[in-house]
Amino acid sequence: MSIPFLKGHGTENDFVIVPDPDNALDLTPAAVAALCDRRSGIGADGVLHVVRSAAHPEAKGMAADAEWFMDYRNGDGSIAEMCGNGVRVFARYLQHSGQAAEGDLAVATRGGVKTVHIAKDGDVTVGMGRARLPESDVTVRVGDRTWPARNVNMGNPHAVAFVEDLADAGDLYSPPPFSPASAYPDGVNVEFVVDRGPRHVAMRVHERGSGETRSCGTGACAVAVATARRDGADPAVTGTPATYTVDVPGGRLVITERPDGEVEMTGPAVIVAEGEIDADWLESAVR
Numbered sequence: 001m002s003i004p005f006l007k008g009h010g011t012e013n014d015f016v017i018v019p020d021p022d023n024a025l026d027l028t029p030a031a032v033a034a035l036c037d038r039r040s041g042i043g044a045d046g047v048l049h050v051v052r053s054a055a056h057p058e059a060k061g062m063a064a065d066a067e068w069f070m071d072y073r074n075g076d077g078s079i080a081e082m083c084g085n086g087v088r089v090f091a092r093y094l095q096h097s098g099q100a101a102e103g104d105l106a107v108a109t110r111g112g113v114k115t116v117h118i119a120k121d122g123d124v125t126v127g128m129g130r131a132r133l134p135e136s137d138v139t140v141r142v143g144d145r146t147w148p149a150r151n152v153n154m155g156n157p158h159a160v161a162f163v164e165d166l167a168d169a170g171d172l173y174s175p176p177p178f179s180p181a182s183a184y185p186d187g188v189n190v191e192f193v194v195d196r197g198p199r200h201v202a203m204r205v206h207e208r209g210s211g212e213t214r215s216c217g218t219g220a221c222a223v224a225v226a227t228a229r230r231d232g233a234d235p236a237v238t239g240t241p242a243t244y245t246v247d248v249p250g251g252r253l254v255i256t257e258r259p260d261g262e263v264e265m266t267g268p269a270v271i272v273a274e275g276e277i278d279a280d281w282l283e284s285a286v287r
Contacts, residue, residue: 002276005035006093007042010085010124010269012214012250016044017093017271023055029077030286035277036075040285042277045213046083047073048090053108066108068094074209082111082155084217088124088269091116096271111155124269128154128218130261131225134183140190141177142170149178149190150226154263156208157188158222162230166194169204172212191219193227201227202247214250221263224255235259 003025006017016035018025027049036044049071053059059069070090072083087107094100095118102118115127132153140149140161145168149159159178163169169176169192176190187208196202203223205216224244228234233242235257243256253267 001279003279003282004274005042005277006096006271006274007044008048008089008092008269008271009250010088010215010217011248011253011267013083013085013216013248014044014214015046015048015086015089016042017048017050017089018277019050019093019097021050021052021055023051025049027071027073028286029073031282032073032077033075034282034285036077045075045207045210046080046086048086048093049073050090050093058110059108062108062113066106066113068099069108072109074207075211076209078209079110080156080209082109082114082128082218084126084128084154084219084221084265085215085267085269086217087114087116087126088217088265088267089271091118091124091126092269092271109155122268123266125264125266126217128221128263128265131222131257131263133225133229136180136183138183139179141179142168150222150229151183152222152226154218154221154225156218157184157186158191158219159184159188160191160193160223160226163192163194166192166202166204168192169206172204172206174211175206175208189216189219189222191216191223193223196245196247199243200245200247204249215248215253217253217265217267220246220248220253221255221265225257225263228257236261 053063147161149161
């Protein structure tokens with residue numbers, strides 16, 4: 001017995017895509033971690049479990065607005081509220097499989113229904129919703145150095161720290177410590193940011209549950225929002241959209257925050273392979 005899968009990435013944030021329209025598969029945390037293992041599995045930052053909204057208990061309430069639910073899992077098997085690069089790759093898969101065409105579609109996520117536009121040039125734009133900026137003093141630490149961080153929530157939590165050099169982030173093998181602990185009771189994604197030019201920044205990120213990744217879509221959005229506030233370019237105040245180019249190790253994303261608070265992210269999404277998972281291997285891998 002085998003299980004179909006595909007492999008895709010968005011600015012090198014890579015995913016195992018598991019189509020399961022009827023939600024028939026039991027994707028346990030151990031199974032997800034085994035699939036994402038880069039030595040003994042397929043290898044990925046996370047799993048995109050593709051399920052019809054009506055077939056998933058967490059998405060039934062969104063079925064009238066979005067046919068498909070992105071049941072996203074981090075590389076360690078934990079559940080995440082949202083994944084911005086994942087939504088773009090999820091949309092590309094739906095187009096690849098004939099479930100969607102160029103133009104607009106809606107995707108249900110644990111962070112709500114996201115609007116997606118698949119452009120003719122191949123880029124995918126995702127409406128990421130509004131950022132929330134909890135008013136709290138947060139710091140992050142690498143070794144003996146600490147930095148103040150902006151608390152930004154894009155449906156999942158982020159701590160955005162501006163540094164002089166991206167090397168200041170260290171190796172990012174383990175989660176950078178933060179304080180106070182009460183700011184992020186379920187952990188946090190930490191972004192380290194440097195300026196590259198006007199409305200242009202670069203970042204590295206430690207993603208909660210995955211380690212350092214080549215890109216993080218919600219993180220890029222959080223970085224753009226935090227940078228706009230630092231620059232005095234809050235669109236709600238100026239009445240003008242704020243667009244930032246965000247370089248990530250795996251490529252480039254363009255983030256726009258509009259005066260109504262809606263954040264849009266545009267970038268590439270690629271399907272690179274498809275095949276079959278050996279079900280016997282997967283069963284033995286999680287014993």
